[in-house]
Amino acid sequence: MTIGTDRRKSGKVSKANLHARIERAIGERILGGEFSPGAALPNEAAWGKTYGASRTAVREAIKSLTAKGLIQSRPKIGSRVEPRSRWNMLDRDVFSWHRTVMDRKGFLTSTQEARRLVEPGIADLAARKHSPPQLERLVIAFRAMSSAKTMTEMVSSDVEFHEALLACANNELLMPFGIIIEQALSTLFDYTTQRNPHYQRALKLHESIVRAVAAADGPAARDAMLALLKDTDRVISASAPPDKRR
Amino acid sequence: MTIGTDRRKSGKVSKANLHARIERAIGERILGGEFSPGAALPNEAAWGKTYGASRTAVREAIKSLTAKGLIQSRPKIGSRVEPRSRWNMLDRDVFSWHRTVMDRKGFLTSTQEARRLVEPGIADLAARKHSPPQLERLVIAFRAMSSAKTMTEMVSSDVEFHEALLACANNELLMPFGIIIEQALSTLFDYTTQRNPHYQRALKLHESIVRAVAAADGPAARDAMLALLKDTDRVISASAPPDKRR
DNA sequence: AGCAAGACTTTTGTATGACAAATAGGACAT
């Protein structure tokens, strides 16, 4: 079995590094449940044979997976899958592998739960702690949302809006959440395929967040964010196809 | 320059793998600001010379750092430090390197801010979503806290309590927060060096969380957690030595 | 028989040397 080229969003085919492709292949198989936590993985030589690569390339893939908390390696023992609680779920790759093996509905439900947990607090912090240039970035992102024409522009400006808000909060420990938001939004937008009729409403909700942040009104920002998330939840449950996978 | 053995908590000296030691050395230098985001790092051969290791070992260290979002490597370009917003701050290693280069007060302040943001919500979720065995684990952790005699036992059982609570929330995306809590608590306990006279009060506060979770009362769990965090904040600001580093 | 010390074996860890591939930046031609 040889390993294919990398299929990215929009169907573009990019051939990443060999070790990156191997990493992805193994990572997806782990996330997909083929190897459960505690289970032993094939040894490096075997992987090399499996994917037609040298042990070097395999080892680099394994080092990355180890750094992401998915596995652990020891001499004579080999590599074992770590318990899920140690997986760096907020890592870009891990999270996207996670996404690819889940049904969309379940994915959106759990990400929304996490968003409801942190984003109101982030909005609050953002209102109270932002610097002028950070606010500027938020305003620019909002303008981009307002003038977005294509689906792609809507998604990217929406993501940028939330990233900017995250930056306003001025707490580095919260940065990794950007990944959740990014994946949630892009999944959401292609979940509700056709042009979203709620976009005007969403714009208004975003605007009220900007206003609250600009006014340094923490509670108002929190409420505005709650309203936005509630609306998003509605959109999700409204456009729910029963259990279409992927 | 050769690279020393690994100094772990409790002063124990463990000699980790060579590539792990190199990774740590470079990681700490990045976190310490010696190499700023955007800056170019020495090439692999240079690192090898610096630490008296082969390119193989250096490359594995670099692969790990790349996986943690600290750097990016490309042929001809070499390795560059990524912007801080891409750093996986919730990775165990990255976070602990971060901790070693910050002053304790600042570290505790920012971690407490993050805790106030997420833990009340976690407590709420935990109350509403826990399974019986998860509650059992929480209760056991609480008992361990109650019967803790040594400082070490207090820290570890406290950490286990919050990890158990996190598990009760049943949302994998929140798991990485365990790292923040773990580091926050252990830093806190050795910040307030002598036997904590507030331990009895802390116990009561933890107990009220257990009760609320057991009663599946979300709002009560949230409030109990808020009370606990407020108390922790008080302890921190009370025992504040002006600006003692490390 | 029971048990412990030591040899064996498997797997990862590290080193070395060689070449391939990517690409920034300079050299050159138009």
Add this chain to the structure above:
DNA sequence: ATGTCCTATTTGTCATACAAAAGTCTTGCT
């Protein structure tokens, strides 16, 4: 001045060899 090609540097990949760790088996002692 501008676009094209070349080249030098750096990472990416391969092959091979040996070191180190750690289960497992064997052997010998009591």
